Amino acid sequence: xxxxxxDIVRTVLDEWKAGIDTHDPARVAAVFTEDAVFQGLHPxxxxxxxxxxxxxxQPHGLTVDYRMYEIRRPAEQxxxxxxxADFTRPDGTVLxxxxxxxxTRDGDDWRIAQYxxxxxxx
Numbered sequence: 001x002x003x004x005x006x007d008i009v010r011t012v013l014d015e016w017k018a019g020i021d022t023h024d025p026a027r028v029a030a031v032f033t034e035d036a037v038f039q040g041l042h043p044x045x046x047x048x049x050x051x052x053x054x055x056x057x058q059p060h061g062l063t064v065d066y067r068m069y070e071i072r073r074p075a076e077q078x079x080x081x082x083x084x085a086d087f088t089r090p091d092g093t094v095l096x097x098x099x100x101x102x103x104t105r106d107g108d109d110w111r112i113a114q115y116x117x118x119x120x121x122x
Contacts, residue, residue, distance in 0.1 A: 005073045008110050009081045012103050013066055016112070020087075021063045025055035032112045033104060039116040041097075051115075061090030066099060077105040085117060096120050 012031055019027030029052040032038065038045050040054050068083035085099040098121070102114040 005071050005079050006068070009068060009071050009079055009101070009103055012110050012112060013068075013081070013101070017064050017066065020055065020058070023055075023058070023060045023062070025052045028052070028055045032115070033106070036112055037114045041117065059090050063088045079103040079110070084120070 015031045016028055019025070019029075019031070029048040032048050032051045035047055036051065038051050038054065042054065045051065045054065064085055064087050066083055066085040068081050070080075070082045072080045074080060079102070081099075081101045081103065083099045085097050087095045087097065089095070097117040097119065100114075100116045100118075101112050103110050104113040
């Protein structure tokens with residue numbers, strides 16, 4: 001896996017995006033830690049099972065594009081990312097959300113340990 005903070009977060013989120021774009025909830029869930037705190041647009045869940053269920057319930061044809069505004073490395077094994085995600089529904093409707101992630105290292109792998117989306121501030 002690439003070594004810079006930006007490259008690491010981008011690699012993890014690119015895999016998250018690929019799973020969403022292909023409606024593969026198992027692929028999406030695999031980029032999260034076993035005990036990840038996940039806050040989508042429904043009540044939060046903990047663990048990959050909740051992530052899987054959330055994305056399994058999304059419509060086929062949903063896609064996402066994202067951009068990170070800020071990435072911080074508060075500790076060697078932790079990266080924080082703050083950005084924006086545009087989820088496009090199959091009918092073309094775009095849902096613009098703010099995106100925050102905490103990505104942690106486990107051996108050679110980096111995974112999302114905390115994920116939250118929220119409305120774009122007015």
